[in-house]
Amino acid sequence: MKIKFQLPDPRKKIQSYRRFIQWGFLLLTLWIGFRFLLFVHQAGGSGAVTVTRPPGVEAFLPISALISLKYWALTGIFNTIHPASLVLLLIILAIGLFLKKGFCSWICPIGLFSEYLAKIHVWIFERPRNLPRFIDYPLRSLKYLLLGFFAYAIFFEMDTASLAAFINTPYNRVADVKMLLFFSHASALTLKVLAALVLLSVLVRFFWCRYLCPYGALLGILSWLSPLKIHRNEKSCIDCNKCNKVCPANIKVATSKTVWSDECHACLQCVDACPVKDTLHLSVTTRKGRMPRWMYAAAIVLLFLLGTTLARALGVWHNSISTQEYRHHIQNINDPVYNHFRGQQPPNTQNN
Numbered sequence: 001m002k003i004k005f006q007l008p009d010p011r012k013k014i015q016s017y018r019r020f021i022q023w024g025f026l027l028l029t030l031w032i033g034f035r036f037l038l039f040v041h042q043a044g045g046s047g048a049v050t051v052t053r054p055p056g057v058e059a060f061l062p063i064s065a066l067i068s069l070k071y072w073a074l075t076g077i078f079n080t081i082h083p084a085s086l087v088l089l090l091i092i093l094a095i096g097l098f099l100k101k102g103f104c105s106w107i108c109p110i111g112l113f114s115e116y117l118a119k120i121h122v123w124i125f126e127r128p129r130n131l132p133r134f135i136d137y138p139l140r141s142l143k144y145l146l147l148g149f150f151a152y153a154i155f156f157e158m159d160t161a162s163l164a165a166f167i168n169t170p171y172n173r174v175a176d177v178k179m180l181l182f183f184s185h186a187s188a189l190t191l192k193v194l195a196a197l198v199l200l201s202v203l204v205r206f207f208w209c210r211y212l213c214p215y216g217a218l219l220g221i222l223s224w225l226s227p228l229k230i231h232r233n234e235k236s237c238i239d240c241n242k243c244n245k246v247c248p249a250n251i252k253v254a255t256s257k258t259v260w261s262d263e264c265h266a267c268l269q270c271v272d273a274c275p276v277k278d279t280l281h282l283s284v285t286t287r288k289g290r291m292p293r294w295m296y297a298a299a300i301v302l303l304f305l306l307g308t309t310l311a312r313a314l315g316v317w318h319n320s321i322s323t324q325e326y327r328h329h330i331q332n333i334n335d336p337v338y339n340h341f342r343g344q345q346p347p348n349t350q351n352n
């Protein structure tokens with residue numbers, strides 16, 4: 001029997017491609033994590049270090065990135081301690097502004113994990129169950145409160161001197177190593193919190209993304225400001241409600257002329273589900289500037305690739321901390337000087 005293999009047409013359905021891209025970024029993240037683990041292991045020993053540190057690991061340092069952003073804005077200096085964290089933050093902000101909250105549903109591994117947990121939710125409850133609005137709305141504000149807390153502490157409380165002091169602290173210089181140790185040597189409390197978040201995400205779909213993720217809050221604001229929106233042609237809509245049923249963010253697409261929600265993460269499942277051609281579409285205005293689904297997928301990947309390639313070309317991708325210095329930090333990582341922001345220099349070492 002001849003097996004016919006056919007890829008889905010990206011002009012009609014984009015979900016398989018979205019999944020492919022999500023898995024691609026997940027595998028990239030795992031590869032980066034594995035390489036960094038090897039690097040830390042080798043640098044912490046006394047033998048040769050044969051693995052180079054992957055700069056992409058700085059994607060997990062959002063606070064350091066926000067501090068670097070303000071420092072860059074005030075001084076014009078792109079700090080060299082964790083430059084990739086700032087590059088990645090700028091790429092994510094650009095995605096938010098131009099391509100809505102697509103980072104969450106196309107790139108973020110936690111977004112992918114949450115989607116699988118949401119499938120378990122539907123399997124258990126047989127259909128999506130959403131929290132009542134009087135609980136949902138206050139909970140949604142939590143992520144904005146968290147974002148507000150960080151934004152206030154950094155943008156209102158820290159002057160140039162304290163920003164520079166933080167950037168050069170031993171704590172910040174090894175923030176990547178400490179983040180790795182936080183997960184690879186997770187305490188019982190950390191494991192309990194992670195397990196609780198997984199459980200909550202099964203009970204309530206996208207619990208972390210919808211209620212707690214400060215990155216999601218930041219992207220929600222930018223996405224709301226983004227000129228790109230999902231529009232519905234009221235004339236051709238047949239009120240089948242298929243768009244409502246597939247929307248993971250519980251947005252009432254079928255009764256919206258334009259989707260303005262900060263919760264829309266541009267997964268395009270509603271556009272894929274709509275049975276009437278050109279009734280739901282991504283565009284800048286209701287009529288003009290329509291963006292095909294395949295173009296959106298290509299744009300999100302290209303923006304990421306172009307941003308990181310440009311950063312390499314400009315020399316702001318790799319950090320300035322030598323392997324020697326990393327070795328010193330890792331071998332002394334239990335020294336209290338690395339515990340939190342104290343504005344101190346590492347023991348027996350000079351800033352490189």
Ligand code: SF4
Pocket residue numbers: 230246247248249250251253259263264265266267268269270271
């Ligand atoms: S409105 Fe459409 S694109 Fe936005 S989250 Fe819902 S299904 Fe995804």
Ligand code: SF4
Pocket residue numbers: 232236237238239240241242243244253254273274275276279280
């Ligand atoms: S899926 Fe399309 S046709 Fe059906 S309600 Fe939504 S916009 Fe209208």
